Amino acid sequence: xxxxxxxxxxxxxxxxxxxxSLPSGRSYASAALSQDTTxxxxxxxxxxxxxxxxxxxxxxxxxxxxxxxxxxxxxLAAAALLTAVAVFTxxxxxxxxxxxxxKRTLDAAGTQIPQGTTEDQLISxxxxxxxxxxxxVGLIELLGAVGAFFRWRWAxxxxxxxxxxxxxxxxxxxxxxxxxxxxxxPKAVQVVNELLAVGAVAMLVWMIVGLVRYGPWAMKRPG
Numbered sequence: 034x035x036x037x038x039x040x041x042x043x044x045x046x047x048x049x050x051x052x053x054s055l056p057s058g059r060s061y062a063s064a065a066l067s068q069d070t071t072x073x074x075x076x077x078x079x080x081x082x083x084x085x086x087x088x089x090x091x092x093x094x095x096x097x098x099x100x101x102x103x104x105x106x107x108x109l110a111a112a113a114l115l116t117a118v119a120v121f122t123x124x125x126x127x128x129x130x131x132x133x134x135x136k137r138t139l140d141a142a143g144t145q146i147p148q149g150t151t152e153d154q155l156i157s158x159x160x161x162x163x164x165x166x167x168x169x170v171g172l173i174e175l176l177g178a179v180g181a182f183f184r185w186r187w188a189x190x191x192x193x194x195x196x197x198x199x200x201x202x203x204x205x206x207x208x209x210x211x212x213x214x215x216x217x218x219p220k221a222v223q224v225v226n227e228l229l230a231v232g233a234v235a236m237l238v239w240m241i242v243g244l245v246r247y248g249p250w251a252m253k254r255p256g
Contacts (some may be wrong), residue, residue: 077255084255093255098186103243103251111181111192114236118199118229119174125222126167130160134217141215163217189249193240199233206230 074087083090135156146155177195180188206227209216216223243251 097255098248098252099255101247101251101253103247107239107243107251108181108184110239111196111236112178114229114232115174115178115181115192115195118233119171119178121225121229122174123164123167123171125218125226126163129219129222130163130217132156132160135159138215138217184250186249186252189240193237196233196237196240199230200237203227203230203234 072085074085076085077083077093078085078090084093085091132153136152139152139156139159144155146152174195177188177192181192206223209223210227218226247253
């Protein structure tokens with residue numbers, strides 16, 4: 034008895050040589066209708082708009098970014114540098130802006146004492162103003178350090194501005210070495226301050242490269 038293949042519940046029409054047989058082994062593509070079970074959790078879609086959570090594709094929030102190998106080292110380096118600058122600025126000012134040091138500086142500069150003010154009053158005002166300014170700068174630097182350490186995205190631009198100012202300070206420090214303007218701070222302290230400013234220059238360059246290559250804090254777009 035001849036084999037008869039059934040198609041949709043019907044027998045094929047007989048042909049001149051008997052029943053026509055259909056070719057066997059034909060397969061129909063179904064990849065488009067099946068879910069790829071090899072998708073890894075956390076994988077981002079080709080268009081960068083969805084992420085696989087193990088059960089479904091979840092939309093990625095607008096503006097979301099992922100850290101790169103540069104991200105955390107950059108944040109920690111910025112936090113460390115800003116903390117060092119804050120502590121050094123306040124400490125050096127508090128230690129070296131003494132009554133005698135300020136008096137010598139004022140005398141060397143030929144500062145005229147305003148009428149109605151004694152020399153001691155002028156010295157006290159100078160010391161108080163210098164310490165207040167140093168504390169204010171220190172707090173500004175520490176805010177940037179905290180923001181960098183805790184990975185606040187907006188802190189990138191805050192720190193970026195601080196590094197720009199630090200870079201300008203480096204240029205001013207170089208010029209100061211060639212001037213004879215007296216200062217209560219000894220040369221050794223000024224050298225350390227200049228080294229910290231040079232660190233700000235290096236940090237600024239790193240941040241610019243990371244921004245161009247990836248984005249703020251060297252964080253890239255998903256995908």
